[in-house]
Amino acid sequence: MPTQAKAAAIDEISQRFQNSSAAVLTEYRGLTVAQLTELRRSLGAGSSYAVVKNTLTKRAADEVGYGDLAPLLNGPTAIAFLEGDPVEGAKALRDFAKANPLLVVKGGVVDGRTVDASEVTRLADVEPRDVLLAKLAGAMKGNLTKAAGLFQAPLSQVARLAAALQEKKAADAPAEAAAPATDDSAAADTTTDTDTTDAAADDAAGDA
Helix, strand or coil: CCCHHHHHHHHHHHHHHHCCEEEEEEEECCCCCHHHHHHHHHHHCEEEEEECCHHHHHHHHCCCCCCCCCCHHCCEEEEEEEECCHHHHHHHHHHHHHHCCCCCCEEEEECCEEHHHHHHHHHCCCCCCHHHHHHHHHHHHHHHHHHHCCCCCCHHHHHHHHHHHHHHHHHHHHHHHHCCCHHHHHHHHHHHHHHHHHHHHHHHHHCC
């Protein structure tokens, strides 16, 4: 049975997992106190960067349903618990790691889903959530009901819809350059664009 101090530590880590929009596990071996302080500041208000004991963190992860993190909990481990838009925190970690290669991102949890290091890197390359959603809202041509649904969608669903819209634009571009559309074909294209965008928006809103 864990001692009272260990039980309190497990409970604290569990709460941090539950209250954070994302948690990124890292190895910090070789970083100075000054560098760790710089990293904490770069994560932004509300976020934290804490050195943890692997055995206690495994127990906490199991309690909140993140048992898949166990293989990452080896060696010196510190966790960035991110508040707000996880993209901003992922960007801060990526930029710090570029300047300080001793910081190694192992993986973590984003939107309640465990991810590996490459997915954290891809997250850092995504536009901020508010920018992405603004673009999507504009692409839906003022359909406020679907826009409201998208604003509640997980980041992964928003990114999927953004990719679908980008692919459609790329597919339409050669056809538009080949020959100008007649009045009838232009009307048909407009209907198709609206239907395709609405269908993608319905899919993302329904997954939210």
